[in-house]
Amino acid sequence: MTKTREIQDIYHEWEQLHPGHDLDMRVVAQWAIATGKWEPPQYDPLKACARELSRAARAEYYTDPQGREVRRKQSYVYTEDSGQKRWRFADIITGTPEKIQMSLQHRRRSALGDIIQLNLDRRSYNDNNPYGAEIQMSFNFDEDLEELEHPTEYPDAPEEG
Template identity: 35%
Template sequence: MATFNDQLIRIVEDYRAAGEPWPAKREQIAEWAIANDRYQLTRGMAISQCAEKLSKAMGLEHVKDRKGRSVRKYYSARIRENGQLVMKWDDQNAERPFMEISAANRRNLVLGQCWQLKQDMDSYSERQCPDQPIQVDFNFNIDLEELGQLDEVG
């Protein structure tokens, strides 16, 4: 059985096969999919999409702390509940164990992004510029220090 993602990619491929404009905005593809009865939301899909949008909104919500820093208002953490990992949300007043898990989760996301960037640049360099590969510095200590100084000045 095809995954939901596979089904979405099939819609994109069918959109292209139908001779619709390409390159296309995602809204164009979505409009075509709905007009051609290729995309209908079940209750579960509606809940899933709503949850995804709520997560995005909570992740983007910032407030100013006492020192005037822009910080997240809501935090997520993968918590083990009844033997399964679930994503829970709390606010800036969360208990320390929750925030420790949240910080570790976010650090792992950053690590994953860095790993993918390394893979991408290594592959590109091997194919396009093996004699002068693109070097990416993954030590962010100086960058963090500079940003901290800018924050103090601002």
């Protein structure tokens, strides 16, 4: 059994004990710890520090010369000589096109995966919900992306001239 499956079993058990309640993961966590269903993993300072550094790198933005807020550090996967895959971060200003393309392609595939799952979840809900509800959703983001190109601040008075 995978670690994820073990964790899912914990909240499934909580759901059985509390039917009709939505999951509040802090409440479930308190119960899981109090009942010994979950124990904290052994602390690895190197892993913890690397995780915090990675989180901070993903959260670093800067304003480019065109005024856009963009991620400064772009993560990409590389393979060590041992065959183990690891993440590295390239600076968007100095990173090579190959590294930045790897990062952007990975993020694009990740976004597509999220959209595919969103659509499956939507279709399943539409087919199976007891309310007969039909949730419609467009997955064409062209208009959304175009709208982001428009200004968000406008002058208070017309320009003179």
